[in-house]
Each structure stands twice: as C-alpha cells, then as structure tokens.
Amino acid sequence: MELARRVMSIQPSPTLAVDAKAKSLKAAGVDVISFGVGEPDFRTPAHICAAAKEAIDQGFHGYTAADGMPELKKAVAEKFKRDNGLDYSTDQVIINVGGKHSSYLLMQALLNDGDEVIVPAPYWVSYPPMVILAGGVPVIVPTREADDFKLNIADLTKAITKKTKAIFINSPSNPTGSVYSAEELRPLAQLCADNGIIIVSDEMYEPILFGGRKFVSTASLGDKIFQHTCTLNGVSKAYAMTGWRIGYMAGPAPLIKACAKIQSQSTSNPTSISQKAALTALTGPQDEVEKMRVEFEKRLAYILGRLRAMPGVTCSEPGGAFYVFPNLSAYFGKKFGDTVIAGSLELSDYLLEHSHIATVPGVAFGEDSCVRFSFATSMELIAKGMDRLADGLAKLK
Secondary structure, eight states, rough: OOOOHHTTTTOHHHHHHHHHHHHHHHHTTTOEEEEOOOOOSOOOOHHHHHHHHHHHHTTTSSSSOTOOOOOHHHHHHHHHHHHHHOOOOOOGGGEEHHHHHHHHHHHEEEEOOOOEEEEEESTTTTTTHHHHHTEEEEEEEEEEEEEEOOOOOOHHHHHOTEEEEEEEEEESOOOOOOOOHHHHHHHHHHHHHHOOOOEEEEEEETBBOOOTTTOOOOGGOHHHHHHHEEEEEESSSTTOGGGGOOOOEEEEEEHHHHHHHHHHTTSSOHHHHHHHHHHHHHHHHOOHHHHHHHHHHHHHHHHHHHTTTTHHHHHOSSTTTTOOOOOOOTTTTTTTTTTTOHHHHHHHHHHIIIIIIEEGGGGGGTTTTTTEEESSOOOHHHHHHHHHHHHHHHHOO
C-alpha cells in the first residue's frame, strides 16, 4: 500500500508518544513519575460536570450547528469582550474540537502550496506538522534562552519573505512558559500586520500567569493588528477539561467561515455535551481557575529552585503555563555505562529508563539543548521526581 506523501512527511506527536511509553511502563509495574504530557492534574470543576450531566439527562445528544452552538459562540464573543477588550461578532467565532483543531483548520484554510509560516522556536510540537500537512513551509526562527525564548524584531524581519502567509505567536508559551508584554508584542504584531501576515495568536494558557503578570491578547494592540489576527483559545487548560475537546477561535469573518466549511466536511460539530459543559465553564464562577493558578505558582517556585540548584543546569523563569524548560546540555556527551547522551532525545530516554521520570526532549520543540518538564502534577511527585533527576544526572560521567 502506498500512503500519501503528506503523511510520510510528519511524525506522531512526541508528547503523546512519551505519555504512551510512560503509561506502558506503569502498566508493567514500573513506578514512573510523569513530567511529560501537558495536562492539568486537577479534576474538572463540579459545576461544569453537573452541566454535562444535565445535558445528558435532558437528551441533548444530537447534532448542533457544525461551527458550534449559537449560545456558546455568543459566550465566547462575550468572553473576548470582557477579558480581552476584543469586539468579535458571532460570525467571527467558531467552536472547534480542541485547540489543536483550531490551528489545523486555520492552516488548511489559509495556505496554498509553498506558502511560508513563521514558527518561532522553541515551538509547540504540532505547529510545523500542521503547516506541512496544508502544503506550507514552516520557517523556523530560533530564539535565545538569554531573551527568555522570545522573538525579537530583527530576527522576525529577516524571516519575512514574499511567501510569508502567517506566523504563530504562543503566549504563555508551551514549552517555555514565556509571556510577552504589550511592549514586546506590539512591534512584532505591527510588522506582521503591515506586511499582510496573519498572526495566529495561541492564547490557550491565558489565565495561568505568575509573578503578577497581566495577560495581553495580540488582537487588542491596534485596529490593523486586530484585522490580521486569529485569536485561539479553549477550555482545556484553564478549566482542566483536556479530554472534553473544546477549543474556540475568532478572527476575520471570511477566514472563520472558511474554517467552518472545512469543519463541516470533516468532524462536523464538536461534541454536544462538551459544548454545554464549556458554556457553563465560560459563563459560570471562575474561582476554581484561580485556585489552580495559585497551586501551579507554588509548584513553579519549588521545581525552579530545585533545577537551578543542580550542577550545570540553567533555567529561565516561566511567566505562565505549567512547564519549565531547563537547559541540560552540560550533560551532553556524558555516559551511563555504554549509553552516550548525545542530545535531549537520548537524555529523555535515559531518564525514563533509568530514573523512571518521563520528560519530553527539547528537540521535539526545536531546541535540543533543553528538556521540557510539566509541573501539572502533585508537589509530592515533583519533589520525588527532582530527587530522581538529581540522582540520574549525577550518575552521568
């Protein structure tokens, strides 16, 4: 059987692959501590679950409009207005099957063969494959640890060509936790808007901010920027609803309409019951979101302190999300028995096999010197995992 070339040009999600391997070891009786998958360890708040149960009891299990329930689209538009100062009409809003689906649809709707999309590195693992699957060319622009892994105007300017169609901006960032201020983001967004480049602003981790930082939505930085921005968000991270699979986005009406057309011919509507739950999440009390954020901030302070105390390890301080991205390249070239640590992939494999901690190699995010740790797990497991990491690194000679 000959498969399509587009499938052969990409790899499965490395974060999900790490999670699957860790679960396989656990099933075999190995005590694995997972820092791999980006999933809150909290339960979905009870009032949101209650809304889903009520929807089931009321028989709300048929199709909805392909682009989402009108009342949920209205709630999303109201959320953007209330929290971000963005004026979107409901025909500029679409409900998707998770945040990943939003990005995928955008690339399918935007790109023709050979169109370029700027992807600052480190990047979320799925950005480049989504571009490739749509016939586009991901243009990887490295950022620097010394700059908290934020894109600068000089590097962006060099990356723009006549073929540039879009750019991904992810703040707070997965994997680095970097958060752009308005002063940092505005010149980048303005340059893109002035060149007719669509800004894909991935804001999935919006409420998970640390150190008193304030969130800045890209589209709020000016009228022309607003006209050239697609704002992506969802309920997965903020409300611990990863498995419910509800993302949403807003942007120029013709582009959103094109995404809706593709969705109608692929998934059709997101799950009806999950939409009801998402409606309650957006319109109901928000105190559980803040409780989770506070707990994440406590965990960050601990894991960052532990990492920075380890010989040879450097780590920029995340401003949001629930990841740390330490530079462990001081251990590259070292050995454990016959195992040589050539880069982040070998180091992550070593840590899983010998220290029984699951991490994601930085090479999957376009930065081989680092390894991603999710601290969306209990303080007890973080402490135990850091003990194992320190011991595992010390054994490399």
